[in-house]
Amino acid sequence: MPSLANTSAPSFQPLQGVRILSLALNLPGPAALMRCRQMGATCVKLEPPTGDPMGQYNPAAYAELHKGVKVQTADLKTGDGQKVLQRELARTDVLLTSFRPSAIEKLGLGWKKLHTLNHALSHVAIVGAPGALGEEPGHDLTYMADNDLVSGLELPPTLYADMGGSVMASEAVLQAVLHQREVYAGTGEPHPQGVFIEVALSSAASYLGLPRAWGLTKPGAAVGGGHAGYRVYPCKDGRVAVAALEPHFAASLCAAAGVEASDMKAMFATSTHQAVAAFLLTQTRQQLDTLGAEQDIPLHTLSNS
Incomplete structure (x- = not known):
C-alpha cells in the first residue's frame, strides 16, 4: 500500500x-x-x-x-x-x-x-x-x-x-x-x-x-472503453489494465494477441475487442507481466479483489 x-x-x-x-x-x-x-x-x-x-x-x-x-x-x-x-x-x-x-x-x-x-x-x-x-x-x-x-x-x-x-x-x-x-x-x-x-x-x-x-472518458470514447487497447480485461487468474493507446503500443498488443489491426479505426472494432479479450483470458498475470516488459506494452495486472 x-x-x-x-x-x-x-x-x-x-x-x-x-x-x-x-x-x-x-x-x-x-x-x-x-x-x-x-x-x-x-x-x-x-x-x-x-x-x-x-x-x-x-x-x-x-x-x-x-x-x-x-x-x-x-x-x-x-x-x-x-x-x-x-x-x-x-x-x-x-x-x-x-x-x-x-x-x-x-x-x-x-x-x-x-x-x-x-x-x-x-x-x-x-x-x-x-x-x-x-x-x-x-x-x-x-x-x-x-x-x-x-x-x-x-x-x-x-x-x-x-x-x-x-x-x-x-x-x-x-x-x-x-x-x-x-x-x-x-x-x-x-x-x-x-x-x-x-x-x-x-x-x-x-x-x-x-x-x-470533454467526452474523453464517456462510454465508447478512446479512453472510455471504446479503444481495445485502453481497457480493463479479465485474465486467467485476475485482471489486467491495458493502456496501449498510442499506435506503436496498440500494434505490439495486437501482434501479441494475433490480431489484425491496420489502423486506429480497427482498434474500435468489436472484433478487435473480442480477439484481444480472448487472448488475455488465456494468460496468467505472470505471463502478462513478462509480455509487457518484453514487448514494451503498458499494462498492469491486478487481482480479482
Missing part, C-alpha cells in the same frame, strides 16, 4: 524560510500542509482541544500528514486561544484555513481585518464551493457527484476532490509567496504585500472532471 511517508522531499525547496500557520482540519488542509512541508516550509498548526477528527478515525494517516509539523492546541473561541493565534500570526507568512466564510469572520480572520493588521500576511482559504456557495454544506462525494464522477452506487476509490483541492491549495501558497516576493522586488518597499486566495473543493472536482466533460 502506498505511504505518504514514501513521498520524498524535493532537493529544491522553494518554500524554504516560509512560515505557514494552519487552522485546517480533516484532509485537504493537512494534505496541503504536508506538501508545503515537503517544499521546505516551516509548518505550525493550531488544533482545538478536541483535536483533529482525522487523528481519531485514522491515526496512521494523521501521523503521516503531520510529520515535521509543530502542532499546538488552542481554543480560538476563547481569549487565551485568540492570544495564541495572534502571537502565531505575527510571525506567519501564509495562513491556511478550511472554514466556511462565516466562520472565518466570527474568528476575526476576515481578509480586510487581517490585511490591515499585517500587510505581509497572505491567506489561503480552502472552502467547499466558491463565493457565496461556500456556506452550503458539501463534501468530497457531493462535489464529485455534481461533476458526473460517481458511477452507480459505488463510492469513488479515493477522495479526489479533497486531494485535488490540497494540490491547488499548496499551489496557492506558492502563488502567494511569489506575489509577496514580486511586490517586494518591484517596489523596493521594506515589507511585501500579502494576498488572499480562495481554493474551492468543488472547483478541484470540476477540474479533475474536465476529461469527462
Whole structure:
C-alpha cells in the first residue's frame, strides 16, 4: 500500500524560510500542509482541544500528514486561544484555513481585518464551493457527484476532490509567496504585500472532471472503453489494465494477441475487442507481466479483489 511517508522531499525547496500557520482540519488542509512541508516550509498548526477528527478515525494517516509539523492546541473561541493565534500570526507568512466564510469572520480572520493588521500576511482559504456557495454544506462525494464522477452506487476509490483541492491549495501558497516576493522586488518597499486566495473543493472536482466533460472518458470514447487497447480485461487468474493507446503500443498488443489491426479505426472494432479479450483470458498475470516488459506494452495486472 502506498505511504505518504514514501513521498520524498524535493532537493529544491522553494518554500524554504516560509512560515505557514494552519487552522485546517480533516484532509485537504493537512494534505496541503504536508506538501508545503515537503517544499521546505516551516509548518505550525493550531488544533482545538478536541483535536483533529482525522487523528481519531485514522491515526496512521494523521501521523503521516503531520510529520515535521509543530502542532499546538488552542481554543480560538476563547481569549487565551485568540492570544495564541495572534502571537502565531505575527510571525506567519501564509495562513491556511478550511472554514466556511462565516466562520472565518466570527474568528476575526476576515481578509480586510487581517490585511490591515499585517500587510505581509497572505491567506489561503480552502472552502467547499466558491463565493457565496461556500456556506452550503458539501463534501468530497457531493462535489464529485455534481461533476458526473460517481458511477452507480459505488463510492469513488479515493477522495479526489479533497486531494485535488490540497494540490491547488499548496499551489496557492506558492502563488502567494511569489506575489509577496514580486511586490517586494518591484517596489523596493521594506515589507511585501500579502494576498488572499480562495481554493474551492468543488472547483478541484470540476477540474479533475474536465476529461469527462470533454467526452474523453464517456462510454465508447478512446479512453472510455471504446479503444481495445485502453481497457480493463479479465485474465486467467485476475485482471489486467491495458493502456496501449498510442499506435506503436496498440500494434505490439495486437501482434501479441494475433490480431489484425491496420489502423486506429480497427482498434474500435468489436472484433478487435473480442480477439484481444480472448487472448488475455488465456494468460496468467505472470505471463502478462513478462509480455509487457518484453514487448514494451503498458499494462498492469491486478487481482480479482
